[in-house]
Amino acid sequence: MSADGPERLVDGYAQVVFDLDGVIYLIDRPIPGAVEAVGRLHAEGRAVAYATNNASRRSSQVADLLTGMGVPARPDEVLTSAAAAAELLRDRLPAGAPVLVVGAEALRAEIAAVGLTPVDRADDGPRAVVQGYGPQVGWTDLAEATVAVRAGATWIATNTDRTLPSGRGPLPGNGALVAVLRTALGRDPDVVVGKPEPALFATAARRVEGGRTLVVGDRLDTDIEGARRAGLDSLLVLTGVSDVPELLAAGPDRRPTFVARDLAGLFDPAAVVRVPGPPDAGGWSVTAHDGGLELTGSGSPLDALAVLCAAAWSTTAVPPVRAGSPDAARALAALGLPA
Structure with a gap:
C-alpha cells in the first residue's frame, strides 16, 4: 500500500463509519463486496456505524433494509439526518409545537417521536419547517413551506445533496428541492443538519472514545468534506457519485485521506492508496x-x-x-x- 502506517488500512482504526447509498448499496441492491466487507469487520470485532443523509427512512427501517441485504445492522448503529433534525428541533421548541414537514413519512415519524406535532399547512402555525428528501414531495408541499418560512418559521434542511445515486445515473436529491425554496425565498436554510455538517460523524466518533474512526464515502461534497470538518480520516470509494475527474479538481476541504475502487481497500494493501x-x-x-x-x-x-x-x-x-x-x-x- 502507498500509505504509511499499518499494512491493512483498517488496522489503524477502531471504528468504520459508512455512508450508505453508493457505498453499501445502490438503491435496493448491495454493491459487490459490501456484504463481505462489513461481515469481515464484525468478525474482527470492529465497531461499525452508518451515517446517511437520506431522511426517507428511520434508523430501524435502515437497519432492517441492511439486514435484508445480508448486512447485519442494529438501529443504534444507524445515524440519519432525519433523526438528527428531529433532535435539534426538540431542543429548540416547546413540547408539542407544530412543525411543518416536507418529506417522507419517516421524517414525520421522527418529529412525532421527539414530542413535536407534524403538520402539513402553513395555516397550522408551524414554529419550524423541516425539509428532507421524499419521492412524493410536490409543488403544494414546497408552496406551504415557502409561506410558513416567510411568516417566520425556522427552516431546517436535513441535507443539501444535489443528487441521489441510481442505476440510471444521478437523480435530483433533497438539495435540488431545497434550491426551489432558496430561489423562492431568496435565502438559505437556517440550519443544514446532514453531511457535510460534522454532527453525524462527530456523534459516531464519540462512541469509540480513545479509538480512531475512519469515514468511508462516495461523495466528496458530503462524506469527505463532512469527515474533514469532524477531524476524521476518510476513504473515498469510486462506487458511487464522485469520480476521478472530480477528485482531481477537489479543493482542500474535499480531499480524502485515502482512495480505493471499492471496500476491498479496507483489507487489501494493493487496493487502496493515500492521496x-x-x-x-x-x-x-x-x-x-x-x-x-x-x-x-x-x-x-x-x-x-x-x-x-x-x-x-x-x-x-x-x-x-x-x-x-x-x-x-x-x-x-x-x-x-x-x-
Whole structure:
C-alpha cells in the first residue's frame, strides 16, 4: 500500500463509519463486496456505524433494509439526518409545537417521536419547517413551506445533496428541492443538519472514545468534506457519485485521506492508496508539458492516481491530463480519464 502506517488500512482504526447509498448499496441492491466487507469487520470485532443523509427512512427501517441485504445492522448503529433534525428541533421548541414537514413519512415519524406535532399547512402555525428528501414531495408541499418560512418559521434542511445515486445515473436529491425554496425565498436554510455538517460523524466518533474512526464515502461534497470538518480520516470509494475527474479538481476541504475502487481497500494493501502520493509513487511520474499534465512510467492505476492528485492539487486549475506511454494510457483509461 502507498500509505504509511499499518499494512491493512483498517488496522489503524477502531471504528468504520459508512455512508450508505453508493457505498453499501445502490438503491435496493448491495454493491459487490459490501456484504463481505462489513461481515469481515464484525468478525474482527470492529465497531461499525452508518451515517446517511437520506431522511426517507428511520434508523430501524435502515437497519432492517441492511439486514435484508445480508448486512447485519442494529438501529443504534444507524445515524440519519432525519433523526438528527428531529433532535435539534426538540431542543429548540416547546413540547408539542407544530412543525411543518416536507418529506417522507419517516421524517414525520421522527418529529412525532421527539414530542413535536407534524403538520402539513402553513395555516397550522408551524414554529419550524423541516425539509428532507421524499419521492412524493410536490409543488403544494414546497408552496406551504415557502409561506410558513416567510411568516417566520425556522427552516431546517436535513441535507443539501444535489443528487441521489441510481442505476440510471444521478437523480435530483433533497438539495435540488431545497434550491426551489432558496430561489423562492431568496435565502438559505437556517440550519443544514446532514453531511457535510460534522454532527453525524462527530456523534459516531464519540462512541469509540480513545479509538480512531475512519469515514468511508462516495461523495466528496458530503462524506469527505463532512469527515474533514469532524477531524476524521476518510476513504473515498469510486462506487458511487464522485469520480476521478472530480477528485482531481477537489479543493482542500474535499480531499480524502485515502482512495480505493471499492471496500476491498479496507483489507487489501494493493487496493487502496493515500492521496496525494509522492511525485514518483509506484513507478509513475507527472510533468507539466504544453499546458497539460503528462503521466509517464508504469504501475498500478491507483498509484498513478496518487501521483496525479499531487500534481493537480498543486495547481489552481486542473490542466488536461494525457498519457506519455502505452502503460500510462491504460492507467488513465482504468481511472476513467481520456488518454
